[in-house]
Amino acid sequence: MSYLKPLFRHPKLPKNKLGYTQKEYEGSLSTLCAGCGHDSISAAIVQACFEMSVEPHKVAKISGIGCSSKTPTYFLGNSHGFNSVHGRMPSVATGASMANKDMVYFGVSGDGDSASIGMGQFVHVIRRNLNMVYIVMNNGCYGLTKGQDSATADQGSRSKAGSVNPFQAIDLASLAIELGATFVAQSFSGDKQQLVPLIKAAMHHKGFAFLNVISPCVTFNNNPGSTKSYDYVREHIEATSTLDFVPEMPEIKTNYEKGKSTRVAMHDGTLIQLNKLATDWNPEDRVSVANALQHARTKNEILTGLLYVNTEWKDLHGTLSTCSTPLNKLKEAELCPGTEALKEINAGYR
């Protein structure tokens, strides 16, 4: 880790629409190992929020326990954060979202946090289509307890100590698609160009947006034989598409080969423009996505990019028909039925 973070910022740093520089979106100094993939993801979140001119205090960051769950301290310092308990981030995020539907919820988790202790909550938050961005910083090991295999470690992957993982891996992206997640993307911490637009699109998705980001653990899982090392991942990633997140309705870009470009309109009028690299895959067709993932797996490829998006399904607030005013803004007059109603209620029990 670094010990100092320079406070000096160039006076002419670019400002976004709100008049903030990137500094307003940064957090405290990271205490993760130098070169940790997680720090790159934090940086991507900072860049995405800055570029989108998100009000920093209109974001809430919620995490579980583990190295990944520490990261919310290292980005968006002007946002409230909640480092909760191991594997339980989804429930805390669900409650928080129910309280105030007008904020952006960033859930940060790891492979131990989501694929093992928190699997139940991960599955059920998908089922409810909670309007949130759920990032798993996936390194295939338990970094904070010194490198034990996690449930996403690939079968046959070799640990730093030399042991070979005998168990099958849980593929979180496939699982999310199977469960009906309405936005599923996969990326690599080392590919900021892909990651930033994915985060932007995820924030605009009204529903559950899942990002499974392979994020190598430089200390415990970056050795030869590991399938979550920088080298291995770089050699095996296969992008589904190149992607642009288009904040406002633009003219159609024509500099890509016709027939390979597809656009997905988000609820708020923004667009995702995908320039497909894989031809047999349609991001709005779950079956084709599931097939593409299976095929990639047989070829030992890691399919990245936006895999699946569905803008039709209601998010949890929609399903519950909650009112437009956030529940945490309602006062006595709107919540308490009052004494006259109570008289009637009493009469009903006589």
Added chain:
Amino acid sequence: MTKAVNDFIIRFANVNGTGSASANYLFAKAIFRMGIPVTPKNIFPSNIQGLPTWYEVRVSEKGYLGRREGIDILVSVNPQSMAQDVKSVKPGGYFMYDSTKKLPAPYFREDIHYLGVPMMEMSNEAFSDPRKRQLLKNIIYVGALAKLLNMDYSEIEKLVGEQFEGKKQLIDANIQALKLGMDYVDANFEYPLNFHLERRNLIKDKILVDGNTACGLGAVYGGATVMAWYPITPSTSVAEAFEHYCEEYRTDPETGEKKFAIIQAEDELAAMGMVIGANWNGARGFTATSGPGVSLMNEFLGLAYFAEVPAVLVDVQRTGPSTGMPTRTQQSDILLAAYASHGDTKHVLVFPATPHECFEMTSESFDLAERLQTPIMVMTDLDLGMNDHISEPFHWDQKRKYDRGKVLNAEELEHIGRFGRYLDVDGDGIPFRTYPGTHPTKGSFFTRGTSRDEYAAYTEDGAAYKRNMDRLMVKWETAKKIVPKAHLYQKENKSEIGILFYGTSTFSAEEAKDILEENGIIVDAIRIKAFPFGEEVVQFIHSHSTVFVIEQNRDAQLRSMMIMELETNPAKLIPVLNYDGMPITADAIKNQILKHLNLENTQHHELSKTAL
């Protein structure tokens, strides 16, 4: 034979899933409408259909609402439990049975009266639909009892009309069944029985309702907007009541928009996580569960205590440990709740004894939780939660405002200088908090279960950790001053002996106090309404030489808490316990107290002998 007017116990032995519940309720409610105090209790299996279930109704002119041992009249419609039912009747009592089939000889006792009513036969003759035959057989015995016990028929008729409003066919069929029972008694028995009813005016404006409904309604009035829960007996009806009243009072009739969110979670862990997330984000959220759920929620309760997030949990206690007896009552989660989770933790508990208090304390818990920024647990139980109780009506002061505690808004943040989330600025141990989304650049902080300094920054500095833990104890002292005060039954002490109780042990303890008095033993009494214990509790303990602590668990859990928290001599706190899953009775309390006092006298006697 002495006549027992408005003072007897009748027990119905039914099979669950046969529609007996509504017939039995009709019987109890009619007595309530006659202005006579009545306590119905359901004794039911953890099963949906086919197993024995009992419904016990105590009628008490004196207004004793606790359970009493001994059955005066048994209505038997379940052959499965008949052998044990016959045995349960007190000598001189009555055994009513379905005489469609002949009663087997072993069931005859010399010392009780038999009332054979051919319920099934009459029902089969009168009704053609098999399901109706089954259901209306139950109404036939209500009709028979109406005559035998001198019930006011017009009240029953009115109740049937209310229950099936607008369904004339059903009303007619029920009235027909009632009359069948009444006419049969008229033609075959002398009536009324020695045990019977006379109209009184003892109910006044009281209501008959269960505690879970009251808790759910209390949460609506208390401003809860987020409820997360997982189905578990006996707490499920809290969620149902909350939903019912929210649908009625918080749903826009035109748009269908709802001013509430209810989530049936995947488990109790998630339910508590959602409650904490909601409260952290400035909404009033709560959950309802029972012991097994509280066990699972321990992790989150510890987080809420340490990170100082408000939360309200209604614990409808049942018989533990483990799955225990899911449909029987107990007060055995007290210790678990008070010290839930690892590390040094203490939680605020409130103990309602009536539906009125379930309403009051649940609504108040949201204020307490936000003022103290900590979980508040409402410790009710199956007996209070799932049985109907006569209670003072629900009350709400129209002027009452929610006390949201110490929360800074954007304007205040502009003026306070550096914001310290865990900084005690005024000495009560309670720091200020902010809701997410308040101010673009001020007041944000990181909530965590790890140790932190006054400004919410992560620290492993032992001194900062200790300062924080000590401040939590200052907050605990503040809690003592604002939780509901214990109720003292006397202005000045009249005795060296005291009795102490809480929750559903109250009715039987009050009755036991009267019985002891009739036996010349005067005791002072105190009813605990909250943990931590206030100064009045300390005074009560210190000013009596012996205090009987009455509760419904094996390990005398509240007594343990008193020993731990009040630094009192354990020898003076005498446990009076009941833990068979049935509500405690006045007789059980009286007998245990007398046994102890007699034993004490004997010991003194022997000691003095030795001295001589």
